[in-house]
Amino acid sequence: MTAGPGIAIAYHSGWGHTTTLAEAVADGARQSGATATVLAVDALTEAPWAVLDDASADQVHGPTCSPAANWASASPR
Structure with missing residues (x-):
């Protein structure tokens, strides 16, 4: 069986829930x-x-209770 599509899941988690x-x-x-x-x-x-x-495909996750905590996910490389 060949591998399916590659999915990258990028996230930021402050307390581990994300x-x-x-x-x-x-x-x-x-x-x-x-x-x-x-x-x-x-x-x-x-x-x-x-x-x-x-x-x-890309999937991005971050905490919803504090958008300011997501600065890392918005930082350009």
């Missing part, structure tokens, strides 16, 4: 036959940007 959601999205994608990579935006180095560039 990490849990991002991992759940990745698990669901993998169960559907896709390849999924989970990336914490506050820990991105140059290599994960290539994963984002090459992905067939």
